Amino acid sequence: MPQVSRENIDPAQMSYLDGSLGYALHRAQLAVFEGILQCFAESEVTAAEFLVLVVVAENPGINQADLAKSLEVERPRIVPTLNSLEKRGLAKRTQVAEDARVRQIHLTKSGLQLVKVLQKRARDHQKRVMARLDETEAKVVLSCLWKLAARDSPAEQRVRRNGAHVRGV
């Protein structure tokens, strides 16, 4: 078997970036997101919309401030997302008697139905890409990522407390 030189394949030497954690994270995220969004394509659901659907499904009646906090985005960020979900009949905002400022968010029947389908597709996709990893890698990758995500984020605190990665895929 003839040895194929790199220069015939790659347009450039990339030895620094090949060892760069930040660049590897960037590229991995691009690839994995592209795959997930392809799974969602026919439903016309964006990443932000999926995140909101998932959190509201697990926390029915959550208000927008807590929703933003849990996803660690700014409050204005979720307004257009919620508008879009509401317009499509997937979620609804309701006023609450005790405090006229807050809106409780719930998924509709079809919102609940959709989020179940999308979660299954995302889980299946995750299983597919995780199959590229060997046993050790698959076992540690999620805990790795949450440790790197640190910044004392709620999610990392949760993983440290509960070992969420053992839930696996």
Next chain:
Amino acid sequence: MPQVSRENIDPAQMSYLDGSLGYALHRAQLAVFEGILQCFAESEVTAAEFLVLVVVAENPGINQADLAKSLEVERPRIVPTLNSLEKRGLAKRTQVAEDARVRQIHLTKSGLQLVKVLQKRARDHQKRVMARLDETEAKVVLSCLWKLAARDSPAEQRVRRNGAHVRGV
């Protein structure tokens, strides 16, 4: 020791997202990028500029098409980046006699000097965040990420061929 309930700490239940590879990648990338860019802050270098500096440093004389290809971005993407680097005297484009269409890119003295400093800062930062991982995790995280980045990218092909991750931090 009293058991602290999650609800007192987190604004929402996040069990699905805690097990989501895509979300973990997203959050890890945000945190790691934020850290790296803080290391670069005083130099006013963006992520895109750093990538170009690094690739040109390793591939002096590369043209813009190959540079874009190696970073897997579209050709127009690097034009403003190169303009910025050139304006600051960090890189320069030169015409080549054999083909009047192509521009060869080189770093200037101060560009070379800067990229060395930034690479050291990025490597130090990487060492710091990798210190949160245990031994096994640190050993496999880069190979994990490049496998997930797959899509038959040049970088993943390189890692598969050369095992670039053993270069470690």
Next chain:
DNA sequence: TATTGTTATACTCTATAACTATA
């Protein structure tokens, strides 16, 4: 005064199409 939801705005990142000048 502080908080919830909202609007307006701007900045970054990225892709596409089309142009120019060469080949």
Next chain:
DNA sequence: TATAGTTATAGAGTATAACAATA
């Protein structure tokens, strides 16, 4: 006809500041 570099443009994603209503 194809390629290198460029321009113009548009669309995501995100953050900030400020506002109205309410507490």
